[in-house]
Amino acid sequence: MGKGKVVVLEERVPKLKEQRRQRANRLLIAYIALFFMLLLGVVYAQSPLSNVAVIHVEGNHHIASEDVIQLSGVTKKTSFWKVKKAEVEQRIKQHPEVEEVHVKKRIPNRIDIVVVERKRIAYILDKHSFLPILDNGKVLTHAKRTIPSDAPILVGWKEGEAIQEMATQLANTPSSILNLISEIHYTPNSSDQRHITVYMNDGIEVSATVDRFAEKIVHYPSIVSQLQPGAKGVLHLEMSTYFKPYEADEGNDKNDENKR
Template identity: 60%
Template sequence: MEKGKVVVLEERVPKLKQRRKQKANRRLTIYIAFFFILILCIIYFQSPLSNIKHIEVKGNKHIPAKQLIEFSGLTSRTSFWKVKAEQVERHISAHPEVEKVHLEKQFPNTVVIHVKERRRIAYIYDKQTFFPLLENGRILVKNAPKTAPSDAPILVNWKEGEDIQEIAGQLAKLPSYILSAISEIHHTPSDHDRYHITVYMNDGFEVSANVQNFAKKMVLYPSIVKQLNPNVKGVIHLEVSNYFKAYESETKGDDNEKGER
């Protein structure tokens, strides 16, 4: 039995040596591979290969993508791995038209800027220029368009100050479908009503209203128009009581009125 054991051990010695050698070779291979990966990582992080290659902007309507990228401070020389989302978002939020911003990093080298713009609720017409009025009451002076925009009503005869802030607050309360139905809002105060305004709608009707309750009254506009003959245009009065007076009736001196009380 002892002789048999010796024979078995002698047979196993070469196999054990071979296994140890294979194991050592595997370790060496792993170490070499790890070393080369480490070298490649160092080269990657220190070279332009790790820099941003693409910057995309999504959600912008009025703000040029180029302008938002400039605010972000990101360039093709910026390392993808050194981009701090919170810092970039803070820089972009400094733009007066940006309400919200979210930065998304897409491996290997793409950055996507998601923005939500503040709503343009009107344009103030002055000196042949249309100055955008934002929903927070801020007026944009730089890069104001010279041609009449169609995405929000135009304010005519309004001077910068308390009155504009008042109408801005009212317009901000209106839903988009009503806001887009308004063509122009003229500031037409009188001795009896310093808050009086005249509103021209895209469908051809005219609205006589008061700034202070404008949003509350204009919400009723669609239901009032449904009761009217679309071929008979005139003035919808929304000051105190709501009623309609046709243009033809006014010229004839007729007080044919229709509306809601």
């Protein structure tokens, strides 16, 4: 029995040694592979291959994508791994029309910039150009010249408390209502220093005041729907709400003025 056990152990020793050698070889190969992966990572990070290849801007309507990219400070020579999202977002927010911005890094080398612009709630006529007014009341004096099509035009206004309050009112007015307004004229009188005359796209004139304008103008569609089709006149939205049709001659005069 003793000799039998010795023979079995002697046969197993070479097998154990072979298993240890194979295990050691596998471990060595794993270390070598890890070393080369780290080496390749370092080389990649230091080479142009790790630079940003794509900068994609979305959500912008009035701000040019080129301007957003320039503000971001990211170029195709910038290492993808060195792009810090918070810093890029802070730089882009310096643009007066940017309300929010979100930067996303997509491996291997793409940067997505999602912009939320401030709403243009009106344009003010300044000499021969129209300057946009943002929903925070700021007038963009250096904006590119454009023909207003997405917001009403303010006529006869000067920068001050009245226009700031008007901007606040318009910012609280639904876009569906803003699209119905053509022009808003500042027409103060002895009884109301904040009186305005609003010309709607359907030809109706609205007499109102800056105060509570957003609250009252939202009822415009329902009020007009109760008028005779094609009716023209002045809708008063001051202390009380009522519609006064144009007199025949007055209506012709209004039409002549609109043509001029």
